[in-house]
Amino acid sequence: MSKLYAITMAGGSGTRFWPASRAMRPKQLLPLSGATKRSDTVGAPTTATPEHGSTACNDSLLAQTIARIEPLIPRAQQYIVTAARLGELTSLHAVGVPEAQILREPSARNTAPCIAWATWEILQRDLDARIVVLPSDHFITNEPEFLRVIEMALTACAKGRLMTIGIVPTRPETGYGYIEVGSALAGGACVVQRFVEKPNATIAEQYVTSGNYLWNAGMFVYEARAMQRAIRQWLPEIATGMDALMADRSKLDTIFPALQAISIDNGVMEKSENLGVIPGDFGWNDVGSWQSTWDLATRDENDNALPAHAVSFDAKRNLVHLSGNATGKTVALVGVSDLVVVDTGDALLVMPRERAQDVRLVVEALKSRGSTELM
Amino acid sequence: MSKLYAITMAGGSGTRFWPASRAMRPKQLLPLSGATKRSDTVGAPTTATPEHGSTACNDSLLAQTIARIEPLIPRAQQYIVTAARLGELTSLHAVGVPEAQILREPSARNTAPCIAWATWEILQRDLDARIVVLPSDHFITNEPEFLRVIEMALTACAKGRLMTIGIVPTRPETGYGYIEVGSALAGGACVVQRFVEKPNATIAEQYVTSGNYLWNAGMFVYEARAMQRAIRQWLPEIATGMDALMADRSKLDTIFPALQAISIDNGVMEKSENLGVIPGDFGWNDVGSWQSTWDLATRDENDNALPAHAVSFDAKRNLVHLSGNATGKTVALVGVSDLVVVDTGDALLVMPRERAQDVRLVVEALKSRGSTELM
Numbered sequence: 077m078s079k080l081y082a083i084t085m086a087g088g089s090g091t092r093f094w095p096a097s098r099a100m101r102p103k104q105l106l107p108l109s110g111a112t113k114r115s116d117t118v119g120a121p122t123t124a125t126p127e128h129g130s131t132a133c134n135d136s137l138l139a140q141t142i143a144r145i146e147p148l149i150p151r152a153q154q155y156i157v158t159a160a161r162l163g164e165l166t167s168l169h170a171v172g173v174p175e176a177q178i179l180r181e182p183s184a185r186n187t188a189p190c191i192a193w194a195t196w197e198i199l200q201r202d203l204d205a206r207i208v209v210l211p212s213d214h215f216i217t218n219e220p221e222f223l224r225v226i227e228m229a230l231t232a233c234a235k236g237r238l239m240t241i242g243i244v245p246t247r248p249e250t251g252y253g254y255i256e257v258g259s260a261l262a263g264g265a266c267v268v269q270r271f272v273e274k275p276n277a278t279i280a281e282q283y284v285t286s287g288n289y290l291w292n293a294g295m296f297v298y299e300a301r302a303m304q305r306a307i308r309q310w311l312p313e314i315a316t317g318m319d320a321l322m323a324d325r326s327k328l329d330t331i332f333p334a335l336q337a338i339s340i341d342n343g344v345m346e347k348s349e350n351l352g353v354i355p356g357d358f359g360w361n362d363v364g365s366w367q368s369t370w371d372l373a374t375r376d377e378n379d380n381a382l383p384a385h386a387v388s389f390d391a392k393r394n395l396v397h398l399s400g401n402a403t404g405k406t407v408a409l410v411g412v413s414d415l416v417v418v419d420t421g422d423a424l425l426v427m428p429r430e431r432a433q434d435v436r437l438v439v440e441a442l443k444s445r446g447s448t449e450l451m
Numbered sequence: 452m453s454k455l456y457a458i459t460m461a462g463g464s465g466t467r468f469w470p471a472s473r474a475m476r477p478k479q480l481l482p483l484s485g486a487t488k489r490s491d492t493v494g495a496p497t498t499a500t501p502e503h504g505s506t507a508c509n510d511s512l513l514a515q516t517i518a519r520i521e522p523l524i525p526r527a528q529q530y531i532v533t534a535a536r537l538g539e540l541t542s543l544h545a546v547g548v549p550e551a552q553i554l555r556e557p558s559a560r561n562t563a564p565c566i567a568w569a570t571w572e573i574l575q576r577d578l579d580a581r582i583v584v585l586p587s588d589h590f591i592t593n594e595p596e597f598l599r600v601i602e603m604a605l606t607a608c609a610k611g612r613l614m615t616i617g618i619v620p621t622r623p624e625t626g627y628g629y630i631e632v633g634s635a636l637a638g639g640a641c642v643v644q645r646f647v648e649k650p651n652a653t654i655a656e657q658y659v660t661s662g663n664y665l666w667n668a669g670m671f672v673y674e675a676r677a678m679q680r681a682i683r684q685w686l687p688e689i690a691t692g693m694d695a696l697m698a699d700r701s702k703l704d705t706i707f708p709a710l711q712a713i714s715i716d717n718g719v720m721e722k723s724e725n726l727g728v729i730p731g732d733f734g735w736n737d738v739g740s741w742q743s744t745w746d747l748a749t750r751d752e753n754d755n756a757l758p759a760h761a762v763s764f765d766a767k768r769n770l771v772h773l774s775g776n777a778t779g780k781t782v783a784l785v786g787v788s789d790l791v792v793v794d795t796g797d798a799l800l801v802m803p804r805e806r807a808q809d810v811r812l813v814v815e816a817l818k819s820r821g822s823t824e825l826m
Contacts, residue, residue, distance in 0.1 A: 095783070387816045389809065401776070402799075406825055408470070408813040410802035415787070417801055419794070424777075426792055426801060427785035434764065438783040441762045450781055 078204035080230065081300075082149045083194040086138050086158040086166055086212035087181055091439040092365050092432070095423035096399050099451050102162065103363070104213040105169055106399075107135035137363065138169045138212040144219055145208060148226060155194045156212070159184060182329045187294070188307070188343040189314055189335040195303050196318040205300040206230055209340075214293065215372055217359025225356040229297035232265035236302035237352045238345065240268065242290025244357040248280035251364065253292040253341065255353055268351035271341055290355055292341065293362070303344075310347045311336065365432035366416040370395040383407060395429065423450055453579035455605065456675070457524045458569040461513050461533040461541055461587035462556055466814040467740050467807070470798035471774050474826050477537065478738070479588040480544055481774075482510035512738065513544045513587040519594055520583060523601060530569045531587070534559060557704045562669070563682070563718040564689055564710040570678050571693040580675040581605055584715075589668065590747055592734025600731040604672035607640035611677035612727045613720065615643065617665025619732040623655035626739065628667040628716065630728050643726035646716055665730055667716065668737070678719075685722045686711065740807035741791040745770040758782060770804065798825055 089102045097103050133139055142154060151172035156179065158166040163180040170178060179193055191209055198205045208226055216222045229239040242255040253274055258267035271292060275283060283289035296303075308315040314335050321331050336343075345351065361368050370393075373381035379393040380386075384404075386396060391409035394417065398405060401421025409417075416432060418425040425438065442450050464477045472478050508514055517529060526547035531554065533541040538555040545553060554568055566584055573580045583601055591597045604614040617630040628649055633642035646667060650658060658664035671678075683690040689710050696706050711718075720726065736743055745768075748756035754768040755761075759779075761771060766784035769792065773780060776796025784792075791807060793800040800813065817825050 095781075385822075387813050389812050389816075401796075405796070406470075406798045406817070406822065408798065408800045408802075408817075410800070410809050410813060411806040412790070412801055412803065415801065417799070419799055421776075421780070423781045423783065424792070424794055424799070425783045425785070426787055426790065427783075428787065431765075431786040434785050437764050438762050438785060441764075442781070442783075447760075447781065 078206050078299075079202055080149045080153060081198045081202070081205050081207045082142075082145050082154040083191060083198075083207055083209045084138065084141050084145075084154065084156045084212045085187060085190055085209065085294075086156050087162070087184055087190065088213055089159065089162075089184075090213070092435055093369075094435050094439050095420045095425055095450065096397060096418055100161070100165065102213075104138040104141075105136045105162075105165060107137075133169045133171070136169045137215065138166065139171075140215070141210055141212045142170055142173065144216060144222065145210060145226070148223055148230075149208065155179060155197065157181060157190045157194050181332060183333040185332065185335045185337040187340045188311055188338045189317075189332065191296070191303070191340050192307050192311070192314050192318050193321070193332070195300050195307075196322055199300045199304060200322060203301065206233060207296075207298055207300050207303070209294075209296040209298075211294045211362075213363060215361045215363045215368075217361075219358070221358035222356070222360075225354050225358060226297065228264050229352075229354045231263050232261060232352050232354065233297050233299055233302070236299060236305070237265075237350050238302060238306060238348055239265065239297040239352045239354065240345065241293060241295040241297070241356045242353045243293045243360045244355050245284050245289065245291050248277060248284045249291065250274055250277055250280050252362075254280075254283050254289040255292050257288050257290060257353060257355070261352055265352045265354050268345075268353050271346045290353060291360075293356075293360060294341075295356075296340065296345075302350075306344050306348050311338065311343045314338075314343075366395060366397070366418065366435070367429050367432040369397065370416070370429055380409070382409070393429070453581050453674075454577055455524045455528060456573045456577070456580050456582045457517075457520050457529040458566060458573075458582055458584045459513065459516050459520075459529065459531045459587045460562060460565055460584065460669075461531050462537070462559055462565065463588055464534070464559075465588070467810055468744075469810050469814050470795045470800055470825065471772060471793055475536070475540065477588075479513040479516075480511045480537075480540060482512075508544045508546070511544045512590065513541065514546075515590070516585055516587045517545055517548065519591060519597065520585060520601070522598055523605075524583065530554060530572065532556060532565045532569050556707060558708040560707065560710045560712040562715045563686055563713045564692075564707065566671070566678070566715050567682050567686070567689050567693050568696070568707070570675050570682075571697055574675045574679060575697060578676065581608060582671075582673055582675050582678070584669075584671040584673075586669045586737075588738060590736045590738045590743075592736075594733070596733035597731070597735075600729050600733060601672065603639050604727075604729045606638050607636060607727050607729065608673050608677070611674060611680070612640075612725050613677060613681060613723055614640065614672040614727045614729065615720065616668060616670040616672070616731045617728045618668045618735045619730050620659050620664065620666050623652060623659045624666065625649055625652055625655050627737075629655075629658050629664040630667050632663050632665060632728060632730070636727055640727040640729050643720075643728050646721045665728060666735075668731070668735060669716075670731075671715065671720075677725075681719050681723050686713070686718045689713075689718075741770060741772070741793065741810070742804050742807040744772065745791070745804055755784070757784070768804070 086104050154173050155177045160180040233239045254272045256269035258269035317331050375381045381395045383398050386407045388409040390411045392413040394415045396417045402419035414429050461479050529548050530552045535555040608614045629647045631644035633644035692706050750756045756770045758773050761782045763784040765786045767788040769790045771792045774795050777794035789804050
């Protein structure tokens with residue numbers, strides 16, 4: 077049996093968790109509330125700061141991702157692709173992953189160059205490698221089921237089939253791409269009929285009602301050689317760049333930034349024929365906003381997710397997140413509902429949960445004001 | 452003409468401004484938003500901390516009270532009565548007031564012993580003194596009109612009449628006592644028909660409609676000897692205590708705490724016959740809650756009272772108050788209305804403005820939990 081490898085994509089720099097997320101403290105390095113569920117902390121969500129102490133580094137979404145796949149793929153066979161500026165921080169969150177396997181992109185070129193690089197690297201050591209590609213910033217409740225689905229995909233990827241995991245949708249979400257499911261294959265897999273872009277609300281409703289569509293969660297499982305072949309076919313310039321990089325890694329800073337910035341979905345998956353999908357139903361959450369954080373958090377009898385020492389009266393369905401210098405402060409809520417309150421010591425955000433996506437307005441305003449210390 | 456003296460009552464320890472107010476940082480030592488109006492700061496309300504630096508000490512409600520009466524009564528003739536524990540802090544806010552004129556009560560005995568003590572002290576140096584008694588924690592917009600009203604009261608207090616200032620009511624407030632106005636006297640003064648306790652809403656409505664009632668704002672103007680006589684008549688034990696104290700001030704800690712705790716209103720004014728009142732209409736505000744703070748604050752085009760560096764989208768009629776370690780932090784409000792947000796670094800309060808009175812619930816909860824560091 078060929079060996080297994082993981083590629084965790086950890087170069088993201090989302091702003092949807094401002095002020096907790098910053099350029100040097102992106103979502104995948106935050107504990108967010110997922111950590112609470114994992115560790116079964118009684119009561120409130122974690123108030124651990126995303127400092128580089130062991131607790132926070134063990135709790136981050138990246139650290140969770142690495143640990144989650146470990147029963148199948150030991151850390152010695154795990155690769156992390158991140159941004160150069162996040163390299164040192166990332167390695168603190170990737171305890172046990174060999175330093176040489178933390179690949180530092182000189183610039184962000186989307187997922188195709190990212191996956192190509194790590195795939196080429198793995199092929200240098202193992203031509204028979206099978207690879208699981210994972211996003212670093214998602215949360216999964218049912219880890220045994222997740223591993224079972226990954227194992228099914230690892231079986232189904234034999235003979236060069238590029239596999240993906242499709243999440244069984246629980247609502248007509250318009251924020252994700254969908255995968256239309258085709259005929260059944262062996263071992264619980266199905267043919268991928270097509271990848272489709274984020275739909276509008278009406279179409280999303282139809283997708284979910286039909287039962288034929290799954291969410292595209294950006295997880296891929298394949299034989300390394302099959303992916304290399306596909307990239308050579310559909311993204312030949314990226315393949316050429318990777319060949320050159322393997323010949324002389326000192327050229328990283330000239331080769332990588334010149335690659336086409338394209339997603340693996342657009343660049344490879346949507347064009348390939350030999351695709352398969354395993355439907356996954358393992359409590360997946362992309363932790364895409366403070367709303368998701370509240371969804372995932374351990375909550376009190378009034379559905380508030382509050383830190384320790386909080387005091388609340390007539391307060392319902394609120395999320396309070398403390399980090400940085402605000403960690404441990406006393407928060408009092410009186411008569412407020414459905415709010416998100418995020419305090420990082422140097423910044424304080426207050427908004428309704430349903431406005432969670434509008435954090436970007438704040439980030440844009442601060443950027444245009446030149447408040448770089450808060451970015 | 453006899454000399455004028457002021458007694459500013461500064462021993463209060465309100466909890467209605469928690470978390471900004473604490474036992475050692477009571478309302479009269481806070482800048483609150485009044486300071487903004489005074490200094491015509493452009494934009495947001497002051498974010499100055501109630502530290503003991505010169506700016507904050509100049510901005511506190513106490514410092515404003517002292518400065519406001521100064522055109523009539525120089526600081527050398529001003530007395531401050533405060534709690535012993537607040538003595539040092541108070542003298543930082545009372546620049547120019549002689550140290551010996553900052554009287555430190557060993558325990559709080561309400562306003563009658565407070566006013567008696569300072570009145571007795573003033574009589575030691577000037578038997579012909581006329582005295583203006585002022586609360587230390589109110590805000591006044593129209594200072595020239597305030598001084599004009601005080602001058603009228605100083606004239607009207609001749610021949611032993613105990614004068615008070617009655618605020619012309621602007622709403623049927625149930626939180627204040629009222630003064631029923633009787634027949635007119637010379638110089639714009641009126642006889643006091645009676646003092647009445649806080650009314651219910653129906654009666655308050657009748658009071659305001661009648662035009663015959665004024666708010667009792669706790670300001671008194673009198674000849675020192677007249678007040679001494681009244682206290683001897685109605686509160687003879689307090690008078691005896693004061694005589695003993697004047698004979699031996701080293702007995703303060705035994706004499707003062709043994710005095711009856713009673714207000715000057717209940718103990719003297721409601722029983723006296725020779726009373727007068729001047730109606731005052733000078734933009735008075737007792738700054739009784741965060742609601743009042745918002746009322747007084749300089750606000751932006753969406754009626755938000757925000758600190759500098761704040762970012763807001765679709766946010767209306769909110770008050771954000773920063774102090775302590777939170778001073779200068781960046782606050783972002785998205786889609787919230789009519790909220791009070793108070794951040795003191797060690798504590799954060801979020802509530803609707805209309806719940807401002809319920810801060811006491813939080814304070815009680817923290818007390819019963821033993822969180823004394825936040826009291």
